[in-house]
Amino acid sequence: MTYILAIDQGTTSSRAILFDAALRPVATAQEEFPQHYPCPGWVEHDPADLWSTVAGTARGVIEKAGIDARSIAAIGITNQRETTLVWDRKTGEPIHNAIVWQDRRTADTCGRLREDGLEALFTARTGLLLDPYFSGTKVAWLLDNVEGARARAERGELAFGTVDTFLIWKLTGGAVHATDATNAARTLLFNIATNEWDTDLCAALDVPLSLLPEVRDCAAEFGTTRPDLFGRPIPILGVAGDQQAATVGQACFTPGMMKSTYGTGCFALLNTGTDLVPSTHRLLTTIAYRLEGKTTYALEGSIFIAGAVVQWLRDGLKIIREAKETQPLAEAADPAQDVVLVPAFTGLGAPYWRPDCRGAIFGLTRNSGPAELARAALQSVGYQTRDLLEAMRADWGAASDGVLRVDGGMATSDWTMQYLSDILGAPVDRPKVTETTALGAAYLAGLRAGLCPDPAGFAATWALDRRFTPAMDSATRDARYARWGRAVAATMSM
Numbered sequence: 001m002t003y004i005l006a007i008d009q010g011t012t013s014s015r016a017i018l019f020d021a022a023l024r025p026v027a028t029a030q031e032e033f034p035q036h037y038p039c040p041g042w043v044e045h046d047p048a049d050l051w052s053t054v055a056g057t058a059r060g061v062i063e064k065a066g067i068d069a070r071s072i073a074a075i076g077i078t079n080q081r082e083t084t085l086v087w088d089r090k091t092g093e094p095i096h097n098a099i100v101w102q103d104r105r106t107a108d109t110c111g112r113l114r115e116d117g118l119e120a121l122f123t124a125r126t127g128l129l130l131d132p133y134f135s136g137t138k139v140a141w142l143l144d145n146v147e148g149a150r151a152r153a154e155r156g157e158l159a160f161g162t163v164d165t166f167l168i169w170k171l172t173g174g175a176v177h178a179t180d181a182t183n184a185a186r187t188l189l190f191n192i193a194t195n196e197w198d199t200d201l202c203a204a205l206d207v208p209l210s211l212l213p214e215v216r217d218c219a220a221e222f223g224t225t226r227p228d229l230f231g232r233p234i235p236i237l238g239v240a241g242d243q244q245a246a247t248v249g250q251a252c253f254t255p256g257m258m259k260s261t262y263g264t265g266c267f268a269l270l271n272t273g274t275d276l277v278p279s280t281h282r283l284l285t286t287i288a289y290r291l292e293g294k295t296t297y298a299l300e301g302s303i304f305i306a307g308a309v310v311q312w313l314r315d316g317l318k319i320i321r322e323a324k325e326t327q328p329l330a331e332a333a334d335p336a337q338d339v340v341l342v343p344a345f346t347g348l349g350a351p352y353w354r355p356d357c358r359g360a361i362f363g364l365t366r367n368s369g370p371a372e373l374a375r376a377a378l379q380s381v382g383y384q385t386r387d388l389l390e391a392m393r394a395d396w397g398a399a400s401d402g403v404l405r406v407d408g409g410m411a412t413s414d415w416t417m418q419y420l421s422d423i424l425g426a427p428v429d430r431p432k433v434t435e436t437t438a439l440g441a442a443y444l445a446g447l448r449a450g451l452c453p454d455p456a457g458f459a460a461t462w463a464l465d466r467r468f469t470p471a472m473d474s475a476t477r478d479a480r481y482a483r484w485g486r487a488v489a490a491t492m493s494m
Ligand SMILES: Nc1ncnc2c1ncn2[C@@H]1O[C@H](COP(=O)(O)OP(=O)(O)O)[C@@H](O)[C@H]1O
Pocket: 010, 011, 012, 013, 262, 263, 264, 265, 306, 307, 308, 309, 310, 311, 323, 324, 325, 326, 327, 408, 409, 410, 412, 413, 416
C-alpha cells in the first residue's frame, strides 16, 4: 500500500491524517496546544508547540495506522494562514513567539499606512486590505520590537515565514526556506498579479527582501524530511494555506464554485478562474491555487468568529460542556424571542473590517437564557455568511451556481447548516469527507507524486453527505436579515 501524509497545522490544534492512494482517510491524530494572550487583542503561539504537535501527531498517526514510513510516498502541508514567525537562519531559533492571524497589535500601523494614502496601492497589488490580520505589519512589528532584530535582519541573519514555511524549515532540517503562492498571497508583501515579492510594498513596510522565502507552486518539490524524523526521508510535495487547501479538497475547480469552512472562524472562497477580480465590496482577492505556474484566483470573505462563538458559550459563559449541546438548546429556544448576537469579539472581518469594534447582544428579555443565547450564536454564523455572499454576488455577478459547499468542525451541526440554508435562500452541500483541508493538501502532494488524477478526475470523486435546502419563507428571511443588518450597524456605532 502507498500512503500520503497530510499535516494540518490549525489555530487551536495540529492534525495529521494518513490517506491511502485513493485519498480515503486511514488514520488521524490530533493535538491541541496553548493559546497565549499577553495583552488584550494580542494572540501568540509558542513555535515549539507548533513544531512538537506537528512532529508528534505525524509520528503518532504512522504508529496508529501500524504502517512503515517507507510506504508514505509524499507529505502535504496545510496551515493556519498569516500567522508570522521570524527565526535565526543559523540556529533555527525563533526570535519571538508566532504572532497569530487574530492578533490586533498592528492596528495603529495599519491606520497610519491608511492615513498615508497607501491602502489603494496595497489592495491593487496584493488583493488585501490594510488590516492587522495579514503578516506584513506583524513582521515589521517583530523587527521593530525584538531587541537587535532589525540589525540582524539587515545582516541577512533572519528568515521570515508563515507556518508552512516554518514547518518546511523544521522538517527539512533548515535545508529549504520556501512557501507556496497561496500562503505568500496573505502577507501584504506579494504581488498576486506578477507572482513576485513586491519591492515597493516591502519598502513601505520596511521589511528587507533577504528575510523572504522562495515562492513555489502548490504541488511542487519542497525538499525531503530529515531522515531521523520518520526513519527515512519523505518528500514534501504539496503546500497550501488551509482555506485554499479546503477549496481544493472541496473540488471547487470551476469558476463560480464556492466553499465555506466553519472552524474557529469562517472563510468563504469563490473560484474566479484565471481572472484576478478586484473586489469593490470589501472582500479579498486571493490566490486559490497555483499549479504548473498557472494561477487560479478567488474572492474571499473572512469572518473571525464562527465556531469560536460556540467555544465562548462553553468556556466563557459555561452554558454548555460540548459544542454539540448547542443543537438541542437552539431547538428548545423560545420562538417568540428574537435575540441577536453580533460576535465581534476580535473586531469584525469582511465586509466591515472594523478591528476596533466589539461584540453585542440585542433583544434580551427577562426570559432570555442559555437556549436563546445558543440559538443566537448559531444564527450569527448564518447571517455573517450571508453578508459575505451578498458581497460576492455584488462583485462577481450572478455566475455562481448558487450552491455553497461547507466543511469544518461546525459544519457537522445540522441545525446551523439548515439555518444557513434558510437565511441564504440557497442550497448548502456537506460532503462525506469534512476534513477537506487535509484532503486538499494530500491531493496536492499526491498530484505531484503522480498518484492522483488531474483536477477533473479528482472532482468526480467528491461525494455528497447531505444537501440542506431552504425551508424558510422569504418574508421571514428578509426580516431576519434586515434585523441582523441593524444589529451590526448599532454594534459598529458603539
Ligand atoms: N456540533 C457542533 N456544533 C457547533 N459547533 C461545533 C460543533 N462541532 C464543532 N464545532 C465548532 O467547530 C470548531 C472546530 O472546528 P475545526 O474545523 O476543528 O476548527 P479549527 O481548525 O479552526 O481549530 C470549534 O470552534 C467548535 O466550537
